[in-house]
Amino acid sequence: xxxxxxxxxxxxxxxxxxxxxxxAVPAVPAWADPAPSFAELLSRLDQAPATLxxxxxSQAAEAxxxxxxxxxxxxxxxxxxxxxxxxPFSGFGNAETTLSVSQDLELFGRRTARIDAARAEAxxxxxxxxxxxxxxxxxxxxxxxxxxxxxxxxALAEExxxxxxxxxxxALALVEEGREPLLRGIQGExxxxxxxxxxxxxxxxxxxxxxxxxxVAMLPVPVTTIDASLLDQAPAxxxxxxxVSLAVRVAEAQRIAAEQRIAVERVRARPDINxxxxxRRYEAxxxxxxxxxxxxxxxxxxxxxxxxxxxxxxxxAAEAxxTGARQEAQAxxxxxxxxxxxxLSRVGAADGGVASAEEAYRLSRIGFEAGRISQLxxxxxxxxxxxxxxxxxxxRLARVRAEIDLARQDGRAPFQGAQ
Numbered sequence: 001x002x003x004x005x006x007x008x009x010x011x012x013x014x015x016x017x018x019x020x021x022x023x024a025v026p027a028v029p030a031w032a033d034p035a036p037s038f039a040e041l042l043s044r045l046d047q048a049p050a051t052l053x054x055x056x057x058s059q060a061a062e063a064x065x066x067x068x069x070x071x072x073x074x075x076x077x078x079x080x081x082x083x084x085x086x087x088p089f090s091g092f093g094n095a096e097t098t099l100s101v102s103q104d105l106e107l108f109g110r111r112t113a114r115i116d117a118a119r120a121e122a123x124x125x126x127x128x129x130x131x132x133x134x135x136x137x138x139x140x141x142x143x144x145x146x147x148x149x150x151x152x153x154x155a156l157a158e159e160x161x162x163x164x165x166x167x168x169x170x171a172l173a174l175v176e177e178g179r180e181p182l183l184r185g186i187q188g189e190x191x192x193x194x195x196x197x198x199x200x201x202x203x204x205x206x207x208x209x210x211x212x213x214x215x216v217a218m219l220p221v222p223v224t225t226i227d228a229s230l231l232d233q234a235p236a237x238x239x240x241x242x243x244v245s246l247a248v249r250v251a252e253a254q255r256i257a258a259e260q261r262i263a264v265e266r267v268r269a270r271p272d273i274n275x276x277x278x279x280r281r282y283e284a285x286x287x288x289x290x291x292x293x294x295x296x297x298x299x300x301x302x303x304x305x306x307x308x309x310x311x312x313x314x315x316x317a318a319e320a321x322x323t324g325a326r327q328e329a330q331a332x333x334x335x336x337x338x339x340x341x342x343x344l345s346r347v348g349a350a351d352g353g354v355a356s357a358e359e360a361y362r363l364s365r366i367g368f369e370a371g372r373i374s375q376l377x378x379x380x381x382x383x384x385x386x387x388x389x390x391x392x393x394x395x396r397l398a399r400v401r402a403e404i405d406l407a408r409q410d411g412r413a414p415f416q417g418a419q
């Protein structure tokens with residue numbers, strides 16, 4: 001015959017039930033403002049600090065193009081000779097005064113090379129701005145998804161606490177009836193306390209994730225809920241071509257800019273010719289005459305070889321970066337596609353696991369209350385249910401991360417069409 005259990009004191013059971021009632025008190029959220037949808041936040045991305053910084057750098061590059069088009073200013077000079085000396089030059093009567101204007105001619109394609117280099121730098125800045133916008137969109141999507149995942153994990157922890165408290169109460173009821181030893185009730189109370197601690201930790205992580213979302217999205221007030229789900233949103237269709245990687249395009253633009261800098265340094269090695277014209281006044285003869293001339297430096301000591309070699313070395317480095325960027329883009333795109341496909345399968349499997357775990361827990365709860373299965377079996381079923389639901393959240397978060405990686409390779413915002 002199965003062993004019988006002596007009914008525990010009613011006072012002990014009452015104290016345990018009171019403790020469970022305290023543990024089951026739900027956590028009260030500190031904030032009460034829902035977050036805007038991801039699409040709405042994405043439309044405000046032009047006000048993000050990273051986007052504003054990239055726009056400012058692009059505008060600075062365009063301003064340098066305008067400055068490169070400007071010709072050098074002429075130089076005006078006034079010279080006086082043979083004045084205020086001794087003898088016949090004691091006064092200003094025999095002075096010779098010259099008023100001249102000189103101008104840098106910018107020969108040998110100096111101005112064209114300067115403009116082309118500035119345009120190449122501006123093109124690089126534009127692509128870097130586009131890449132910064134894509135990166136900012138990816139960061140926003142990740143923070144949004146992590147906040148939603150934190151909210152779901154907190155809800156799951158709250159539900160797990162509710163289930164654990166309910167199971168503990170059912171165990172205490174059996175203890176009071178003498179069908180289970182008091183140890184089962186103590187174990188249930190301990191599990192409820194652990195579930196309460198897990199709930200509190202999940203709530204803290206949720207609040208931290210909401211705080212990060214508030215900061216990244218630059219929302220005026222903190223948020224506490226997410227109404228428009230991003231975890232459940234299907235990823236956008238991937239582009240067929242992999243040549244649109246902004247990282248590769250930025251590297252190629254940097255290589256072009258480096259090549260233009262070589263041309264600039266080569267032009268600087270050529271003589272900088274300066275022409276001048278002026279009027280000279282002869283005080284003694286009360287006469288005037290024109291003056292004109294051409295000047296240029298003699299390239300005896302400085303032929304700009306150091307700067308030319310440096311520009312060529314920078315061009316070789318830029319070529320190496322292009323090669324590396326292309327290889328990385330191909331590998332990253334293949335990896336992103338593989339992770340996205342795996343995450344899609346994982347989400348489907350996780351949803352099926354949740355359905356099975358829910359049914360298993362329901363049946364185990366019925367069997368436990370009927371006395372056909374042990375409390376340990378019910379605890380295992382409950383733990384499996386909590387794990388399955390958590391796995392479903394993690395699978396959706398992994399899908400979002402894979403979509404973010406693939407969107408960066410496609411040069412678009414996550415969950416959006418190609419830009």
